[in-house]
Amino acid sequence: MVIPTTRARLARLAATFGMGALVCGCGHALQEVPGFDAAAWRADPYACRDQRRAALPALLRNKEQLYEARANDVTALLGPPDEEELRAGTEKVYYYYVEPGTQCQGRHARSGAACISLRFGPIGTVTEVLSDPVAPR
Numbered sequence: 001m002v003i004p005t006t007r008a009r010l011a012r013l014a015a016t017f018g019m020g021a022l023v024c025g026c027g028h029a030l031q032e033v034p035g036f037d038a039a040a041w042r043a044d045p046y047a048c049r050d051q052r053r054a055a056l057p058a059l060l061r062n063k064e065q066l067y068e069a070r071a072n073d074v075t076a077l078l079g080p081p082d083e084e085e086l087r088a089g090t091e092k093v094y095y096y097y098v099e100p101g102t103q104c105q106g107r108h109a110r111s112g113a114a115c116i117s118l119r120f121g122p123i124g125t126v127t128e129v130l131s132d133p134v135a136p137r
Contacts, residue, residue, distance in 0.1 A: 030073040033062045042079035047097035047113070048104035053134060056098050056116070063129045071124055081118075083110065094118045098134055 032038075035058035044051040066074065074094065075081075081094035082103065094117065097103055101113025114132035121127040 030065060030069045030077050033059060033065055033077070036062065038077050041096075045079065046082050046103045046108055048100050050100050052096070052098045053137070056131070056134065059116070060131055066118060066126050066129050068125045068127075071120055074118060074126065082108070082115070090122045090124070092120050094120070098131070 037055045037058075040051045041055045041059075043049075047053070071092075071094075078094075078096055082097050083095040085093040085095070087093065095115045096118075097111065097113050097115045099114045101111035102109060103111035103113060114134045116129070116131045118126050119128035119130075
């Protein structure tokens, strides 16, 4: 019978916790956002049909739910981002337009139209949610 040394026990314990972190992942799944019409939001890419404007207040009222959410859960809720910006390291920002603008013409060029931006930190979870002021209809 071999009795493990303290070092071997510590190594096994570290490996067990490391695997647990990989299995559990970081962040949290997004729950349904009260009053937010996710289907209408996703059906209006680039906000060219101006449906996102109506859904925005409910999303902003509940934006705390977005913090620490994983990127794939954000995409499941909001659809693919209209624009994505990669930052230093593993950080990235998703942009979703909330009103029509020049992004609705042809090749969806970057626009100055109001948008909501979600910044993801190095572990792939939302760290910041910002929204531009939306022009009244």
